Amino acid sequence: MANSCQNVKCEGPKRSFYNEETQVAAAVGTPSEPQVPKLVQEELTAESFLESKLKVAREELLKYFDLSKQIYIEKSEEYFDTERKVTSTLSSLHNKREELFPNALYVLTGGLFGSVLARKRNIFLKLVSPLACGLLSFKLFFPYTFGNVFGYLDKAERDNLPDVYTTQTDLINKAEDLVKKTSESSEAGVKEISSFFEKTKSTIAEYTGLNVDQIISEKKK
The missing domain is CATH 1.20.5 (Single alpha-helices involved in coiled-coils or other helix-helix interfaces)
Structure with missing residues (x-):
C-alpha cells in the first residue's frame, strides 16, 4: 500500500529547468545592440x-x-x-623640269628688288611693287609651274565661288572688249588722219604746182 502511494506521488508533473530559464530570460530581456553615438553617425x-x-x-x-x-x-x-x-597639291603643281633651288632664289630676289624700288614711295606701292616683281619673276623662272598654279586657282574659284568667278569673268571680258574697241577706234582715227593728210597734200600740189612728195635734201656745210 505504501509503495503504491509513493508511485502515485512520483508520477506527478515534472518541473522543466529549461523552461524556467527561457521564461527568466524573456522576463529580463535580451541585451540590445550597442547604440552608435550621434556625432559618429554624422561623420x-x-x-x-x-x-x-x-x-x-x-x-x-x-x-x-x-x-x-x-x-x-x-x-x-x-x-x-x-x-x-x-x-x-604643291607637288603636282610644280613642274619637275624646272629646278626649284636656284629659281626660287631668283624669285625671292625679284621680290626684294620690288621692295627696293618702292622704298621711298607711298604705302600702296610698297605693298604692290614687291608682289608684282615677285609674280613677274615667278612667271619668268617657273613658266609651267606659274601656269599650273593659276589654273588651279582659277578652277578652285570656279568650283567654290561660282558667283564671284562669273562676275570676274564678265569684268575681264568687258575690259578686253573695251581695249579692243579702243584699239579699233585708234586705228580708225589714224586712218582718217592719214587720209585727210593725203587729201591735203594732193590739194596743195594741185593748186600750187609743187611737188610735195619730193624729199628736201640737207644743205651741205
Whole structure:
C-alpha cells in the first residue's frame, strides 16, 4: 500500500529547468545592440556624401579627358590629312623640269628688288611693287609651274565661288572688249588722219604746182 502511494506521488508533473530559464530570460530581456553615438553617425553621413561627390567628380573628369582625347585625335587627323593634301597639291603643281633651288632664289630676289624700288614711295606701292616683281619673276623662272598654279586657282574659284568667278569673268571680258574697241577706234582715227593728210597734200600740189612728195635734201656745210 505504501509503495503504491509513493508511485502515485512520483508520477506527478515534472518541473522543466529549461523552461524556467527561457521564461527568466524573456522576463529580463535580451541585451540590445550597442547604440552608435550621434556625432559618429554624422561623420559617417558626411563621409558617404563626400565619397559620392568625389565619385561623381571623378566620373565627370574621366568623361572630360575622354572627350578631349577624342577631339585631339580628330583634329590631329584633320591636320595631317590637310597637310598631306597640301603637300600632294604643291607637288603636282610644280613642274619637275624646272629646278626649284636656284629659281626660287631668283624669285625671292625679284621680290626684294620690288621692295627696293618702292622704298621711298607711298604705302600702296610698297605693298604692290614687291608682289608684282615677285609674280613677274615667278612667271619668268617657273613658266609651267606659274601656269599650273593659276589654273588651279582659277578652277578652285570656279568650283567654290561660282558667283564671284562669273562676275570676274564678265569684268575681264568687258575690259578686253573695251581695249579692243579702243584699239579699233585708234586705228580708225589714224586712218582718217592719214587720209585727210593725203587729201591735203594732193590739194596743195594741185593748186600750187609743187611737188610735195619730193624729199628736201640737207644743205651741205
